[in-house]
Amino acid sequence: MSLLLPIDENIWCMDGDSVSMYTIPFQTRMTIIRQNDNNLWLHSPVAINESRINAIKELGAVSHIIAPNNLHHLFVNDWFEHFPDAKVWVAPDLPGKLPKLTFYGVLGETPETSWKDDIDQVYFQGSNILPEMIFFHRQSRTLIVTDFIQNHDPAKNNWFWKIVKRFNGVLAPHGGVPKDLRLTIRDRKLAIASFERILEWDFQRIIVSHGICINDNARAFFQKSFDWLNA
C-alpha cells in the first residue's frame, strides 16, 4: 500500500506515527502539495523514515517545509537534512520560543511569492498559546488545519481517551476546536477576523493533522466548530 494517500490532483496526505503529548495520543498527518512549478510543499512533517523519504522522492523535489504552529516543528529538521535544497518556513511565534531552530523564513499574513498561485494562508490569531497558520490549496479547494480543528478517530483510541477526547470536543464525527484551545483565546476580535477570512475561501474539504479529514459538508463543519467564538 502506498504511503501517500491522494486527496485530489496535486495534493496528498501521508500519515505518520502516533505521538504522545502530555500522555495524550495523537495520530499525525503530513500534507503534500505539488506546486505548479512541480516542486513539493510539505505541511507539518511526520516522523521520518526511509520508506517515507522514498515515497516523497518519487513525487518530486521538496522546495518548502512548513512548521505551521509552535508544536508542529518536531520533524522539520529531519526532513530538511534529507532535502537540503528546501526552505524551512516557521510560524511567526516559533523563533521566539525556540531560538536554536534553524529555518529559512517566517510565515506571514500573506502567502510567499513562490506558492501564492497554489496556496493561500491566514495566520489564525487570538490565542496566547497556539496561534496557527491555516492554508488553502486553491486547485483542490482544500483547507489545511493543524491543531485548530481536530477530529480524532474513535477506532484509534481506547475507551479512556475516547471519553477524554469527546469531552474536549475533538472526537469524530463531532470534532472541532479543542475546548482547551478555546480557553486560550485572549483576543476574540482577532480570532473572529481570522475565522471570517478563512470563510472567504471556497473550500470543500478540510485536512486535519489529527484524526479523520472532513470531506462532506466541510463548510458547515467549520462553522459549527467555531460556534463558541461567535456566540
Ligand SMILES: [Fe+2]
Ligand atoms: Fe498537533
